[in-house]
Amino acid sequence: MAVGSAGERQTPGIAAWPRMLYRRSETLRGYTLLSPTMVIMLLALAAPMALLALYSFWSQEGYVLSTHFTLDQYGTTFGRDTYRALFYRSIAISSVVTLVTVLLAYPMAYFVAFRVQKSKFLWLILLTIPFWTSYLLRVFAWKIILGYDGVINSGLMSLGIIHEPLEFLLYNPFAVVITLAHAWAAFAILPIYVSLEKIDRSLLEAAADLGDGAIRRFFRITLPLSLPGVIGAAVLIFVPTTGDYVSPALVGGSEGVMIANIIEVQFTKVGDWPLGAAVAIASMAAVGIITLLTVQALRAAVARVK
Amino acid sequence: MSEAYIHIDRVTKRFGAVTAVDAADLKIRRGEFFSLLGPSGCGKTTLLRMIAGFDFPTDGEIFIDNNAVTAIPPNRRPSNMVFQSYAIFPHLNVFDNIAYGLRKLRLPRAELTARVEEALAMIKLSGFGMRRADELSGGQRQRVALARALVRRPKVLLLDEPLGALDKRLREAMQIELRQLQKNVGITFVFVTHDQEEALSMSDRIAVMSNGKVLQVAEPRTLYEQPNCREVADFIGTMNFFEGTVSGVQNGRIAIDAGPLGTLQATADSFASGASVLIAVRPEKISLSLAKIDSSVAGKISASAYLGERSHFNVIVEGLQEPVSVATQNVGRMGSAGLSGGETVYLSWPAEAMVILPI
Amino acid sequence: MSARRTQRPRKGRGLLAYAILYLAFLYVPVMFLPLFSFNNSMFIAFPLSGFTTQWYAQVWVDSAVQQALWNSLKVGITAALVSTILAVPAAKALTRYRLPGDASILGLISLSLFVPEIVLGISLLILLNAVAIPLSLMTVVLGHVVICIPFAITVLMSRMEGFDKSLEEASLDLGESGWMTFWRVTFPLVLPAIISSLLLTFMVSFDDFLIAYFLAGTDATLPIYIWGQLRFPYKLPTVLALGALILMASTVLVVFAEFVRSHGIEKGKRPMVGA
Ligand SMILES: Nc1ncnc2c1ncn2[C@@H]1O[C@H](COP(=O)(O)OP(=O)(O)OP(=O)(O)O)[C@@H](O)[C@H]1O
Ligand SMILES: [Mg+2]
Numbered sequence: 001m002a003v004g005s006a007g008e009r010q011t012p013g014i015a016a017w018p019r020m021l022y023r024r025s026e027t028l029r030g031y032t033l034l035s036p037t038m039v040i041m042l043l044a045l046a047a048p049m050a051l052l053a054l055y056s057f058w059s060q061e062g063y064v065l066s067t068h069f070t071l072d073q074y075g076t077t078f079g080r081d082t083y084r085a086l087f088y089r090s091i092a093i094s095s096v097v098t099l100v101t102v103l104l105a106y107p108m109a110y111f112v113a114f115r116v117q118k119s120k121f122l123w124l125i126l127l128t129i130p131f132w133t134s135y136l137l138r139v140f141a142w143k144i145i146l147g148y149d150g151v152i153n154s155g156l157m158s159l160g161i162i163h164e165p166l167e168f169l170l171y172n173p174f175a176v177v178i179t180l181a182h183a184w185a186a187f188a189i190l191p192i193y194v195s196l197e198k199i200d201r202s203l204l205e206a207a208a209d210l211g212d213g214a215i216r217r218f219f220r221i222t223l224p225l226s227l228p229g230v231i232g233a234a235v236l237i238f239v240p241t242t243g244d245y246v247s248p249a250l251v252g253g254s255e256g257v258m259i260a261n262i263i264e265v266q267f268t269k270v271g272d273w274p275l276g277a278a279v280a281i282a283s284m285a286a287v288g289i290i291t292l293l294t295v296q297a298l299r300a301a302v303a304r305v306k
Numbered sequence: 307m308s309e310a311y312i313h314i315d316r317v318t319k320r321f322g323a324v325t326a327v328d329a330a331d332l333k334i335r336r337g338e339f340f341s342l343l344g345p346s347g348c349g350k351t352t353l354l355r356m357i358a359g360f361d362f363p364t365d366g367e368i369f370i371d372n373n374a375v376t377a378i379p380p381n382r383r384p385s386n387m388v389f390q391s392y393a394i395f396p397h398l399n400v401f402d403n404i405a406y407g408l409r410k411l412r413l414p415r416a417e418l419t420a421r422v423e424e425a426l427a428m429i430k431l432s433g434f435g436m437r438r439a440d441e442l443s444g445g446q447r448q449r450v451a452l453a454r455a456l457v458r459r460p461k462v463l464l465l466d467e468p469l470g471a472l473d474k475r476l477r478e479a480m481q482i483e484l485r486q487l488q489k490n491v492g493i494t495f496v497f498v499t500h501d502q503e504e505a506l507s508m509s510d511r512i513a514v515m516s517n518g519k520v521l522q523v524a525e526p527r528t529l530y531e532q533p534n535c536r537e538v539a540d541f542i543g544t545m546n547f548f549e550g551t552v553s554g555v556q557n558g559r560i561a562i563d564a565g566p567l568g569t570l571q572a573t574a575d576s577f578a579s580g581a582s583v584l585i586a587v588r589p590e591k592i593s594l595s596l597a598k599i600d601s602s603v604a605g606k607i608s609a610s611a612y613l614g615e616r617s618h619f620n621v622i623v624e625g626l627q628e629p630v631s632v633a634t635q636n637v638g639r640m641g642s643a644g645l646s647g648g649e650t651v652y653l654s655w656p657a658e659a660m661v662i663l664p665i
Numbered sequence: 666m667s668a669r670r671t672q673r674p675r676k677g678r679g680l681l682a683y684a685i686l687y688l689a690f691l692y693v694p695v696m697f698l699p700l701f702s703f704n705n706s707m708f709i710a711f712p713l714s715g716f717t718t719q720w721y722a723q724v725w726v727d728s729a730v731q732q733a734l735w736n737s738l739k740v741g742i743t744a745a746l747v748s749t750i751l752a753v754p755a756a757k758a759l760t761r762y763r764l765p766g767d768a769s770i771l772g773l774i775s776l777s778l779f780v781p782e783i784v785l786g787i788s789l790l791i792l793l794n795a796v797a798i799p800l801s802l803m804t805v806v807l808g809h810v811v812i813c814i815p816f817a818i819t820v821l822m823s824r825m826e827g828f829d830k831s832l833e834e835a836s837l838d839l840g841e842s843g844w845m846t847f848w849r850v851t852f853p854l855v856l857p858a859i860i861s862s863l864l865l866t867f868m869v870s871f872d873d874f875l876i877a878y879f880l881a882g883t884d885a886t887l888p889i890y891i892w893g894q895l896r897f898p899y900k901l902p903t904v905l906a907l908g909a910l911i912l913m914a915s916t917v918l919v920v921f922a923e924f925v926r927s928h929g930i931e932k933g934k935r936p937m938v939g940a
Binding site: 026027029030031032033034036037038040041044045046047048049051052055104107108110111112115121123124125126127128129130132133134135136137138140141142143144145147149150151153154155157158182185235236239240242243244245246250260263264267273276277280284 | 680687698708752761763764774784791869872879901920
Binding site for chain 3: 360382385386389390391393395396397406407409410454455458
């Protein structure tokens, strides 16, 4: 029978349409659920960053903020030798920290992914606990270890190995590197572990079957496949550590000062917010570009090796 | 009674560039066991989900009992669904799973218990109420899903390959149980399957789908005996196809020039003289003899298979590209014994065994 | 511990030794805090001079510590609640709906992981200053919510990805509204992740120094208080005691959070497997 009974049919009224549109559109519903978070992120993350960028084009004249567009702050940022030196030092320290952390973490993550069978969970918890516990206290621990009359010096002296405290331990870039490498360890382990864990074990067996030895297998299969995790870990450490404030302030001394300490000073003691903003924006941009280029170069290099 | 209880009115569903359901038009009757049959990815689940209210048609309208339900959310539709994965709530026991949809009715405790117990008895799981969901076997989970939907006394029950995850034995037992259950409760069932035997044995009517389109809606017998296109004929059972040209039309009968098969007489209208047609014949409708009889076609057996109650043969007919598939019942003790390959045989079939399809 | 182990025993043992050394590298430096917190001396140096609990007693009676602790608890609990409550619908949207641009949305949400904390701190400071909102514990909460949300969303998304979407559909199909479906199905199934998210985001907020440093105004949180004490050598032993207590409490909390999360995941997954 055709549409004979169409006359009795009840079709939805006009009033139902907006609701229906809403129900039909998955996108609309999804965005609604996301909107509170997005609003917070826009208000408390995106807007402040935009304002920070804006500030960097203004200037501080005495106690008055001048909102005339100017590139003076960037002139100062790039022009002052001390700032450039600090920036290079921050990049150098973070690069070493990233390298050290990733190199140290890789065998650890490899061990948990491939060697641990029953107690993976325990190992993972042990490795992540430090990650969640106070950053400040972990840095502080290094201060009391490396200090002039700290753990190492007093320990070695009471053992009679040295008679004068070693002064080179604290307040230098090396102290910052070891402190940061320790503080950021968990950030490296987890991404690497995840990418190792994802590797299909049958690939390794296939390679072994094709006559590859353990070493070749590692370099031809395991390492390339875990590279996304390695790159992720490196980015996740390099970018934030370039802007680290606590470690240089506590264990860096005057030789270990980094860019974040300069920014902090502009915002507190000096009170030149536009200059602080320009330093922050410039160094973030520079770090961003360096990171992107390095990641691209790494990817390209890997692609060529394959 | 041909009134459409569920009317799928030219419904189309697109996911981006993919057209999952393409202008499907279906009228499902009240109390009917209706199957959606088709190969994987043809849009069965999508169509079912639109009836249930989880997906919204890109175009078209769905009516249940003459009410447009297209704009109505799933929780206010008179249908319930048995999911392919069963979707048993893992944090609830069997009793609470079945009672889940009764909360809204605000039944007195005793009545609620009675209804759940009744449902448990119906699926032969009395005493399993306190079992946790993860303590059930696949078949038990399937039944709990069924009871959970039926306990709400829906007007329509939607089942998405409910037997797909069961082993063959259990599946066959459940087919019979499910059909029996449907007859007892009298609810309209819309049943999705890609298993043609399952669809043929259980359904009142079947819609065959392919690539989002509904090709044919018919009773199982009609679908088998009178497929309306090559795809349906091919998907259901085995079919031999021969090409031919209509050479004469005379009140309901046509003559077809079928090349190596000679001229065939068939019952069919709506074909004009000179039209190209496809002649479809089921293997079991072809008789095979060693002696030449009238209007038979000669061929050579190229392969044979003994399957117990019947045997299959491939017969090569000169001038045909594909071998003809023939099935014989092994009635006598020796059946078609001795025919193993190379013998010349003669094939024949009655005129009503042929289905004439346009190309 | 099968063939692989026996084939290359030396390599396996080498890695194990390395792993143990690595754990030592992670834990030993931090252990000096509790160690010296019981040392009966103003100086943090070997040799240890005797056992005392006086530093703990000093922490206990210090009203500034109590105030800072109370402030940190208020901030941490509020930030944990706000970020987790925001993250639940967001994680649902990101796992359950096909959204155009969801990759960039996730990018914006996780952006705070890649921005140095000092930049987060100063940029919020500028904004609050521009719109004349006075600094207080509430502004600290705002900053902390920004850094907590990525953690909350990650924890919740991995849980939501772990269970079958048709469970929620089944509930709708059985007559429940979207709201009741959330409470009767989604919430109980996601509960372990919610608890875990609350605990972990609390930890993130409780530990944070730098953002609070810029946004707290005159109210000190515990890390700000500790930072202030580090300048005075004679205060160090009490800081050690306080630090040891914080380390212990956060370790217990983290272990509990991780346990709830992984336990929940396993339990939720088992019944999902088909026949
Ligand atoms: N949510 C979706 N997004 C995009 N494409 C989809 C979606 N759901 C289904 N499709 C596509 O629509 C088509 C029909 O899918 P559907 O699930 O309805 O098939 P089916 O007939 O149920 O198959 P099966 O027997 O394998 O379950 C497929 O091509 C599928 O890839
Ligand atoms: Mg399907």
